[in-house]
Amino acid sequence: MRMAYLIMAHNDRAGLERLLARLLADESADFAMVHADARSALWQDLQARPLSRSARIITIPHPAAVRWGHWSQVEADRLLIDAALAEGCDFAHVISGADWPAVPRAQIVEDIAQAGADNCFIEAVPGIQAERMQTWRLDSHWLQLDPRRNRAAYAAAWELRRLSRWGDGLRARLGAERSQPYGPWRKGSSWWSLPRPALEHVSRELAALKQSGRLSGTVCADEHAVQTIVTARCGGRLQPNRRFIDFEPGQSSPRLLGAADLPAIRTSGAWFFRKVSASHDPFFTAL
Numbered sequence: 001m002r003m004a005y006l007i008m009a010h011n012d013r014a015g016l017e018r019l020l021a022r023l024l025a026d027e028s029a030d031f032a033m034v035h036a037d038a039r040s041a042l043w044q045d046l047q048a049r050p051l052s053r054s055a056r057i058i059t060i061p062h063p064a065a066v067r068w069g070h071w072s073q074v075e076a077d078r079l080l081i082d083a084a085l086a087e088g089c090d091f092a093h094v095i096s097g098a099d100w101p102a103v104p105r106a107q108i109v110e111d112i113a114q115a116g117a118d119n120c121f122i123e124a125v126p127g128i129q130a131e132r133m134q135t136w137r138l139d140s141h142w143l144q145l146d147p148r149r150n151r152a153a154y155a156a157a158w159e160l161r162r163l164s165r166w167g168d169g170l171r172a173r174l175g176a177e178r179s180q181p182y183g184p185w186r187k188g189s190s191w192w193s194l195p196r197p198a199l200e201h202v203s204r205e206l207a208a209l210k211q212s213g214r215l216s217g218t219v220c221a222d223e224h225a226v227q228t229i230v231t232a233r234c235g236g237r238l239q240p241n242r243r244f245i246d247f248e249p250g251q252s253s254p255r256l257l258g259a260a261d262l263p264a265i266r267t268s269g270a271w272f273f274r275k276v277s278a279s280h281d282p283f284f285t286a287l
Contacts, residue, residue: 001090001112002031002088003028003030003089004033004084004089006077006080006084007035007080007095007097008076008096008097009042009096010066012098014278016034016042016051018285019097020032020052022101023101024057031055031089032056033060033087036060037063038063038066039066058087069144069220070141071218074209075210077094077225078203081199081202085196085199085200089196092196093192094192095191095272095274096191096274099275102265102266102268102270102287111242119239120192120194120198120230121240122189122226122230123188123189123192123227124186124188124231125187125188127184128186129220129224130185132185133178133221133224134177136164136168137164137217138160138164138167138217139158140219142157142160143219178214182228182231183231186231187223188241189241189243189245191245193242201229201233202229206225209225242269242272243270243271243274244261244265244270254274256276256280257273257274257276257281257284258280
């Protein structure tokens with residue numbers, strides 16, 4: 001089995017290089033595709049100093065400029081998937097640059113074989129926050145403005161939200177609600193593992209969504225689009241997404257993990273865990 005690791009990276013070049021070395025330490029045919037956010041300092045650094053000469057490490061040459069909550073995150077998914085399919089893989093895992101493997105490669109391969117190689121390891125829960133995909137947010141480019149640093153822009157974004165609510169109400173009264181091309185939207189983690197046939201289907205559908213403009217005005221589409229597309233096609237073959245991620249109450253970003261989390265990680269059945277930082281706690285480097 002040839003596996004592709006599709007890595008979303010935004011910062012911490014040293015951590016990314018450490019992760020790549022760990023993922024590709026064996027003699028398998030596995031490879032890694034790296035999408036470095038085009039808005040990040042990491043991307044600028046990679047232009048001057050590429051990651052590696054290894055043919056097993058491929059950096060997306062024209063990455064998306066990713067904004068939090070914006071559909072540009074789905075575009076990053078699409079670029080990674082298309083590049084992995086072109087390179088040739090049997091299975092692909094989307095992870096972040098702040099992830100780390102929880103088990104050896106052989107364990108992942110064994111788990112896939114036991115579940116069935118056509119299964120999709122993805123979280124896709126129905127009926128949660130579907131309004132993110134059904135409303136039209138005019139402020140979707142500016143979802144994380146800091147009012148202390150961008151007071152005028154923050155105020156303008158709130159006005160755009162008000163106009164968005166008015167527009168959504170008008171569409172509802174006219175019976176012109178946004179389409180649901182794959183049935184009711186599902187929600188799940190942005191980190192998943194899919195076999196090649198599912199990846200090929202997702203690639204086609206993401207291209208169609210982009211072409212149609214259906215993702216415009218959505219919020220956090222990366223937690224809905226792929227999840228719903230996969231469910232519509234492979235609903236009887238869904239498995240848990242095998243990620244260990246811990247969110248503290250009220251937080252939109254997972255907390256940094258430490259050595260005290262190892263027992264929970266080991267009993268979780270996860271293939272990968274996040275997020276980690278050597279400067280916070282280097283416990284993971286010894287695994």
